[in-house]
Amino acid sequence: MRGRASGLTALVLGAAAGGGFPQWNCGCHLCCLARSGDPRVRAATQASIAVTGNETDWVVVGASPDLRQQIVQNPRLWPAHGPRHSPLAAVVLLGGDVDAIAGLLVLRERQPFTVYAPVPLLDLLRQNNIFNVLDPAIVRQEPIVPDQPVRCPGEIVLTLLEMPGKLPLYLESRGATVAEPGPTFAARLEGNGRSVIMAPACAEITDGVRQHLRDADLVFFDGTLFTDDEMIAAGLGQKTGRRMGHVPVSGPGGTLEGLSDLPGRRVLLHINNSNPILLRDSPERRQVEAAGFEVAFDGMEVVL
Ligand SMILES: [Zn+2]
Numbered sequence: 236m237r238g239r240a241s242g243l244t245a246l247v248l249g250a251a252a253g254g255g256f257p258q259w260n261c262g263c264h265l266c267c268l269a270r271s272g273d274p275r276v277r278a279a280t281q282a283s284i285a286v287t288g289n290e291t292d293w294v295v296v297g298a299s300p301d302l303r304q305q306i307v308q309n310p311r312l313w314p315a316h317g318p319r320h321s322p323l324a325a326v327v328l329l330g331g332d333v334d335a336i337a338g339l340l341v342l343r344e345r346q347p348f349t350v351y352a353p354v355p356l357l358d359l360l361r362q363n364n365i366f367n368v369l370d371p372a373i374v375r376q377e378p379i380v381p382d383q384p385v386r387c388p389g390e391i392v393l394t395l396l397e398m399p400g401k402l403p404l405y406l407e408s409r410g411a412t413v414a415e416p417g418p419t420f421a422a423r424l425e426g427n428g429r430s431v432i433m434a435p436a437c438a439e440i441t442d443g444v445r446q447h448l449r450d451a452d453l454v455f456f457d458g459t460l461f462t463d464d465e466m467i468a469a470g471l472g473q474k475t476g477r478r479m480g481h482v483p484v485s486g487p488g489g490t491l492e493g494l495s496d497l498p499g500r501r502v503l504l505h506i507n508n509s510n511p512i513l514l515r516d517s518p519e520r521r522q523v524e525a526a527g528f529e530v531a532f533d534g535m536e537v538v539l
Pocket of ligand 1: 257258261262263264265266267508509
């Protein structure tokens, strides 16, 4: 305890998108800078935050494959009572990609906690036998549905928010082979009258998205790519950001434009290693900061 009876604390466990920064097989300019220890960039693990309303019990949003390392790096998540204990009381799942669920596997040491997830994601866990390492008698699974608040550990009220997901095939550019329409999710966590939203994936900033984000004190928002064709231009992939379900930070319809009038703190998170905002003195980073956005980093702590 830190002697505070009220407020909400959010801790960034990982700021990077899938693959992390640097990514193991990536030889791009930024990954090379990160490997060389250049002070203008910070290495980052894959996207996850932890939130608490009582400074004791934490709700982790996003179970990245780096979760073990993230717990090791953050003393707030270390055992505090007796031979077996963890302040990690709950995990919220928002997506079914490897970088969003694989972290559950490192929590397999017969430690009780609760997994909150939309039904399709709980089904995904059941269909993959490897997740049986989390004994349901010890690790409770709690389905959550959009817009229906549930009470969580840590004096937190959790609400699942539906977000625009990957675009339907008919809207995609040539070369796409699989249609992946449908929603993705964000999480709103409220405690002591303060609120934080974790939205690591959003394909398009609609009026509905703006409505969801409007009254939050702090928003961690999809900062995957600075420009929609960034991966293609750098020779790192074939897909645009929108094709992957991520609205670009810049340009028409991008995040800087679409979320320019949000009243709360706006922090870009889930940043791909190709994104030039990772470089502290880049023009793109200056553009983001001039627009009133912050760039998340591992270990960033915000007390609301
Ligand atoms: Zn790279």
